[in-house]
Amino acid sequence: MTTHEKREDVPKQEKWDLTDLYTSEDDWQKDVDDVLAIANELNDYDGNINDGASLFAFLKKQEEMVYKLQHVFAYTMFSSDIDTRDSRAQQLKAKASQTGVKVSEATAFFMPFLLTLDEATLEQYIQEEEKLGYFENTLWKSFRYKPYVLSKEKEELLSQLGESLSAPADTYNMLNNADIPFGNVTDEDGNEVQLTRGMYSKRIEDEDRDVRIEAYRAYYKPYVELNNTIATNLAAEVKTNTTLAKIRGHESALSQSLFGDNIPVDVYENLLAAAKNNIQPLHDYTAIRKEKLGVDELRQYDLNVPLVPEMKVDISYDEAYDTMLAALAPLGGEYIEVLREFRDKRYIDVRETPGKKSGAYNMGVYGIHPFVLLNHNDDLSSQFTLVHEMGHAMHSYFSNKHQPQITANYRIFVAEVASTVNEVLLIQHLLKETEDPKMRKYLLNHFIEQFKGTFFTQVMFADFEKQTHERAEAEEPLDANSLNELYESLFRTYHGPTLVFDDEVKYGWSRIPHFYRAFYVYQYATGFVSAIDIAMRILDGDEETLNNYLQFLRSGSEDFPLGLLKKTGVDLTTSAPVDNAMKMFSDTVDAFKKA
Template sequence: MTTYSTRKEVPDHEKWDLTDLFNNEQEWRAKLEECESICDKLQTYDGAITSGSDLLAYLKTQEELSFHLRKVFAYTMFLTDIDTRDSHAQTLSDRTTKLGVKVSESTAFFMPFLLSLNEETLRSYLKEEKELEYFEDELWKSFRFKDHVLSKEKEELLSQLSESFQAPGATFSMLNNADIQFGDVTDDKGKKVQLTRGMYAKLIEDEDRNKRKEAYKAYYKPYIELNNTIATTLGAEIKKNATMAKVRNYESALQKALFADDIDPAVYDQLIEAARNHIQPLHEYSRLRKEKLGVDELRQYDLNASIVPGVKADIPYEEAYSTMIHALQPLGEEYVERLKEFKDKRYIDVRETPAKRSGAYNMGVYGVHPFVLLNHHDDLNSLFTLVHEMGHALHSHYSSKHQPQITASYRIFVAEVASTVNEVLLINYLLNETTDEKMRAYLLNHFIEQFRGTFFTQVMFADFEKQTHEKAENGESLNAENLNSLYEELFRLYNGPDIVFDDEVKYGWSRIPHFYRAFYVYQYATGFASAIQIATKILEGDKDVLESYLTFLKSGSSADPLELLKAVGVDLTTPEPIEAAMKKFAELVDELKKL
C-alpha cells in the first residue's frame, strides 16, 4: 500500500487541480463578495414582486447566485477536506457558512410570498412573461409545500437560526475528522503506532485474528470514551429534526425528509419490512463465516475477514483504473472515454494523507466539473470505491451536460443507482475474468460483503433512524444508554444469533456521519436494489434498458425520482425490486456454500 506522511509527497496528477474553480484565494474572495452583493439585490425584491417581469427578474438573479455559490462553497469545502486541521481553510469555510446564512435570509421571503399567490395570479404572471416557462415546473412543484411554509416573519427567524441548527452535525464532524485519536496497534516491525482509518480498513480484513481484534479495540476506543458527548450531539440532531417537522406541519420527520422527492413513507417502511422478512440468508452467511474461519465464537471483528484464506488482491491505483475501464465497457465507448478524461484532467484526489477527510465522495459543480475525493489504499475495497464514486461522477457529468441548471442536480433518492450499477458490472467482470475457483469464491465473498454493507447494513441504519426519531417524537429520552441498547438490539436482529457480542458492538451508531443527514441511508439500499435489476438486464444484452439507463444518467431532476426509475423498468412502489435483490443475495450465498 502506498502511504504518504504529508500531502506534498503526493504526485500532482493524483491531487485535485482547484484552479478549475479559482486561480487563487483572491479570486475566491472577489466571487464571495459578489455573492454578498447579489444577496443584497435579492432582498430588494421583498414586497416588490407585482408582475411577471418582477418574478422573472428575481428568479434569474437567484439562479445566478446559486451558480456562483456552488463554486464558492466547493472551494472552501475541498480545502478543508484535504486537511481538516488547516485553520486558514477553516476561516475561509466560516466565511462561506456566513454567506450561506445571508443567502437564506435574503431569500426567506420568497416561498411565503409565492404560496400567498392564488393560482390565477401565478398563471397570469406566466402568461405575461414567456421566459418564465423555464421556471414553471419548479414554481408549480413549490405549491406542494403550501401547508409547510410559515409566515414571512417566521421563515426569516428560522433563516437566522440556520447556522445554529447545523451545530450538532458540525460538532460531530470536527470530533470525527479532526479531534478523535484512535488507540495504538502493532505494526509489521513490532512497534506500537497510532491507528488511522486507512490502516483500520486494511487491518479489520487481515487474516490474523489477533491483528483484527487489536485494530477493532483501538478503533472503537475514542467512540467509547466520547459516548456521552456523541450521544448528546446525535440526540440534539434528532430532536431538531422532530421539532422542525412539527413546526412545518408534517406528520413526522420521516415524512418531511421524503416530501421533496414525493416519496411515500410506505416505500421506506416496505424496505425495512422486506429486509426483515428475507434476513435468513444473511444469518446463514454468518454461520458459514463462523465455520470457514474456524472460530469457536464469531465476533464483530471477524465479519470483514475473507473466508477464502490465502487470496489477497493487491491492486495499485493505475491498475485499478484500468480494470474499471474494462469492467464498464458494457456502458459504451463514450462513457468509457469520459472516465479516462477524469483521470487525466485531475478531477480526482486519490491518496490518504494526515487529517484528510475520511471516506470518499463525489461533488458535481455545475459549469465546472465533478470533483471526486478518495482515500485509495491499493486493494479490492479501494477498487470498488473508485468504481462507485466514478458512477456518481459520470451521473453528475451527464446531467450537467444535458440539463439546464435548474434540473441538473439529481435527487438523493436516485443518487446511489449509477454508483451501484458500476459495482455490479465490476463484480461481473472480475468473476468472468478468473478461472481460479478459489479466486471466484473470494470475489463472491467480496460481493456478498458489498451486499451486506450496502443493503442490509444501510437498512439496519434506516431502522435505527426511524426508531430514534419516533422516540423523539414521542418525547422519549435519547441518551447514550438508550442509543446503545437500540443499536445492539438491531445489530443482533440483522446479523443473526451466531455472533458473540463484544462491548464495542453497541457503540457502532456513534461513528456514522450519515445520521446527521436524516433518512439518507435508506437510499443506498433502494439504489442498490434498483441497480441490481438494471445491471442484470444490461449484462443480459437488453439494449432498450441500456439506452433508457443512459437517458436516466442525463436526466438530472427533470422528473420525480420514482418516475425516472420506472422509465428504466424499476418500480419501487412495489416490493418486486427489493424481493428480486433478496433472491439474488440468497443465490450468492448458496453458490459460495457450494464453492
C-alpha cells in the same frame, strides 16, 4: 505501488488542470466580486417582487449568481484538497465561505415570500411572463411546502431557535470527534497506548483474535461509560424532529423527512419489510463466517476480519482504467468514449501526495466538467474506488450536458445508483475473466461484504430510526435502557442466531453519527438495490433497460427520484427491486460457500 513524495513528481496527466476553472487568482477574485454585486442587487428585490417580470428578473439574477458561486467554491475546495497545508488556499476557501454567507443573507427573504403567495397569484405571474416557464416546475415544487409553512411570526421564531434546535447534533459531533477518550491497547512494542479510530479500523480486521478483542473493548469503553449522556442527547434530537413535524402539520417525522423527495412512507416501510422477509441469506453468511474462522462462538468482533485475505495484485492506474473501460463496455460506445476522455483531459487527480485530502470524491461543476479526487494505490481496492467515483462523474457529466442549470444536479436519493451500477459491472467482469480460484473467492466475498454494509446495515439503522421516532410520537420513554434494548433486538434480527452477544453490542447505536441526520441512511439501501436491478438487466442484454438507464443519467432532477427510477424499470413502491437484489445476494453467498 507508485508513490510520490512531492506533488511535482506526479505526472502531469495524473493531476487536475484547475485552469479549466480559472487561469489566475485574479479571475477567481473577479467572480467573487461579481457574486457580491449580484447579491446586493438581489437584496433590493425584498418587498419588490409584485408581478411576473420582477419574479423572473430575480430568479434569473439568482441563477447567474449561483453559477459563479459554484465555480468560486469549487476552485478553493480543489486547491485546498490538493494540499491541505497550503495557507493561501485556506485563505481563499475562507473568503469563499464568507461570500456564501452574504449570498444566503441576501436571498433569505425569497422562499418565505414565495410561500405567502396564493396559488392564483403565482399562476398569474407565470401567465404574465412567458420566460417564467423555465422556472415554473421548480416554483411549483417549492410551492408544495405551502401547507406546512407557519405564519411569518412563527417562522421567524423557529429561525431564531435554529442554533438551539441543532444543539443535540452539534453536541454529539463535538463529543464523538473531540472529547471521547478511547481505552488503551498494546502496540507492536508491547507498550500501552490510547486507541484511535484509525487504529481501531485496522485492529478489528486483524487475524489475531486477541488483538480484535482488545480493540473492541477499548473502542466501546467510552460509549458504555457515557451511555446515559448520549441517550439523553439522542432523545432530544428525536423529540426535536417529532415536535417540529407536529408543529408544521406533518403526520410524522418520517413523512416530513420524505416530503422533499416526494417519497411515500410506504416505500420506507416496504424496504424494511422486504429486507426482513429476505434475511435468511445473511444469517447463512453469518454461519459461514463462523465456520471459516473456526471459532467456537462467533462474536461481534469477528464480523470484520476478512474471510479471504486481500489479493496482493499490483494494478497500475492505466491498467485499472483500461480494465474499467472493458468492464463498462455494456454501457455503450458513447459512455466509453466520454469515460476515456476523462483520463486524457485531466479531470482526475490520481495520486496520494503529502497534505492531500484523504479518500475520494466526485464534484460536477456546471458549465465546466466533473472533477474526481483519488488517492490511487495501484491495488484492487483502488480499482473499485476508481470505478465507483467514475460512476458519479459520468452521472454528473451527462446530467450537466443534457439539463439546464436549474435541473442539472441529481438528488441524493439517486446519487449512489450510477456508482453502484459500475461496481456491479466491474465485479461481474472480473469474475468472468479470472481463472484464479483465490481471486474468485476474494471477489465473491468483497461483494457480499459490500452488500451487507450498504444494504443490511443501513436498513437496520433505518429501522432503529423509525422505531425511536415512533416511540417519541407515542410519548413512550427514550432512555438508555430502551435504546439499548431496541438496538440489541434489531442486531439479533438482522444477524441471526449464530452470533453470540457481548454486552457491548447493545451500545452500538451510540456511535452512529447518522442518527443525527434522521431518515437519511435508507437511501444507501434503495440506491444499492436499484443499481443491482439495473446492472443485471443490462448484463442480460436488455437494450430497453440500457437506453432507459442512459436517459436516467441525462435526467438530473427533472423529475422526482421515484419517477426517474421507474423509467429504468425500477419500481420502489413494490418489493420487486429488493427481492431481485436479494436473489443475487443469496446466489453470491451460495457461490462463496462452494468456492
